[in-house]
Amino acid sequence: MDKSRKKFVDVIDKATVDGSSLHCDERLFTYKGILYPVTLCSPETFKALESFEARSDDIILAGYPKSGTNWVSQILNDLIAISEKKTPGTESGVNNEELEEFPYLEVGDPEKYERMTRLPSPRFIVTHLRPENLPKSIFKSKAKILLLIRNPKDIAASFYHFSNRLAIFPSYETWDDFFVAFMTKKMTWGCYLEYLSKWNKYADEKNVMPITYEELKEDPVLGVKNIAAFFGISLTEEQLQLVVERSSFQSMKKNSQKTHGAFGNAFFRKGGVSDWKNLFSEDQNEKMDKAFEEHVGGTKLGRKLKYEVYCKA
Template structure:
């Protein structure tokens, strides 16, 4: 395992080890009104983050937790690997090279952003943050952002299982308990409906491309091609199919321990659509349907999610 990939696994495993020693009510802290895991984030890091100088050729992936960011992150990392090999006049084939910094913008140490400012282009950056909590240079310097969204019922279902499998997040005795927390803005990284509402303000920005988890599942070849086109990266048919295969759920689950250490065991659970039907009660369906319609139903992102298709029993 090379050093950057080992760094990825080590940070996550250290956070889980620390979480095992903490009480449930100690696992989250609030910063600017939003909860975050204390084992991964800190107020000092958030303040230091503003020193990051974004670039117009940065590849930024924005997505709420459990929307598929690790999956799409694999696609983006492979795209950059192909581009670098082509630029260096080497054989264009994807291998196990990884990022030089932990890819999630808000996770790391306070010196992280000084190191990132020295990295060569193109940098790949992931984040779960609201747009107003990103460094101001991201929008000032017109960095391109791929916004990944997922239907809220499957996202909540995935987040529930995820929370109960990780020591660094509060666990829940029942699905009903989790549902209440999800609907009352008590989740790490904030409320998903607020996330969608805030990002919807940028949905028409020429430097923002929105893709849904569901459309990428339906047609991964077209999805990868569209993502590559957005970032100005041309692909041969062979390169396109290599990336699609490497980013398949089966492939990523198989390699999860190598890529994400012990964290990989819980990160890749099912990767399916409509798993929510096993958990939601009729009353919970009605509550989420009403909230969705009130908060984002008529917006561009709301329409993009095809709620009638994916979230109606």
């Protein structure tokens, strides 16, 4: 296991062990009106994050939990490795060696950002945060942001199963209990529909590229090509195929214990589209449809999600 993956596994393992000793009600804290897991984040870290200095060549992946950030992280790590003339899978593409940091910007101790100043460029950064909660330097620097979004019904279905498998989050006795929490803004990292609405304000920025989980599933070759082009990374046909193969769900699930430790199966459960149909009732469908329309109906991100295609029973 290379150092980048070991760091990821160590952080998740510790957070899960610490969370298992807490009651469900103790696993979250509120910061500026949004809930976060106490074993991953802290108010002190958020305060320190405000002074984080982004670089113009930082490579940033923004996505709500369960939108596919682990999947697209694999793609980006391989693309960065190729840009540095390395072979994907032979060594960590970014944030290498002793300076390794957990890639999620808001996860870790307050001293993390000082250590990140010593990381070589390009730094690979992942975040679940809304844009207004990111440090101002990210937008001032014009660093490129890949904005990953997914249809809200599959987000909810995936998050429900995920929450019940990792003690980092509160668990739910029934899907109905989870759905109420999801629709009443009681979710970790906040309400997803509000997240979409907030990010929609940045959807037309030149340094922001929205991409959907579904379009990557439909045509992974085109998706990887577009991501590489956005970040200015040249690929041969052979390199393109390698990145696509290594980031397939089958490949990532097979290697999940190496890359994500004991909880690999929780991170890579099904990796499909429309699993929401196994959970949503007719009433729940109607409530989600109405809420989606109220928050992002008619917006650029709302249209990009093809709600009529992916979220109608």
